[in-house]
Amino acid sequence: MNPNSYAGMIPENPDDVAVYFVYGTLCxxxxxxxxxxxxxxxxxxxxxxxxxxxxxxxxxxxxxxxRVGGECWFFAKRDAERVTGVLDEIEVTNQPxxxxxxxxxxLQANLVSPSHLQPANLPAFPQTWTASAYHYATDPxxxxxxxxxxxxxxxxxxxxxxxxxxRSTSVL
Numbered sequence: 001m002n003p004n005s006y007a008g009m010i011p012e013n014p015d016d017v018a019v020y021f022v023y024g025t026l027c028x029x030x031x032x033x034x035x036x037x038x039x040x041x042x043x044x045x046x047x048x049x050x051x052x053x054x055x056x057x058x059x060x061x062x063x064x065x066x067r068v069g070g071e072c073w074f075f076a077k078r079d080a081e082r083v084t085g086v087l088d089e090i091e092v093t094n095q096p097x098x099x100x101x102x103x104x105x106x107l108q109a110n111l112v113s114p115s116h117l118q119p120a121n122l123p124a125f126p127q128t129w130t131a132s133a134y135h136y137a138t139d140p141x142x143x144x145x146x147x148x149x150x151x152x153x154x155x156x157x158x159x160x161x162x163x164x165x166x167r168s169t170s171v172l
Contacts, residue, residue, distance in 0.1 A: 014129060
């Protein structure tokens, strides 16, 4: 899969897949893109409700009412336990010893696509999926993060990290 484009299937049956919403270093083109332990069925731009914070090294998501842009990664159900285990380790969630840096949660993720790429025979976007995601466990402002604001991108108005995400048509 080209790290600057989105591809793969959008499954028809939610019971057949495990979905993960990511918004930072695990996204395509970012430093942890290669940490996924299995090949996804598809990766698609998506957004969730929340508040996004950022600093130079990584972002933090908390509850809120902004549209936060990221990606939905779709995996076969058989890969879910392995993928969740690796992500929990990366996000310092449910690990022996240290307190959680992030908490794993489930939320509603909405797939997005620019209108000129929507095939006429597919249901209209966005499609909503229940996805695993990670919220920062404490107040991000106390750890040097700054609150990010929504900005216009080629896929709509979203809070995104890094700021240049979805700025050019190369992501399409």
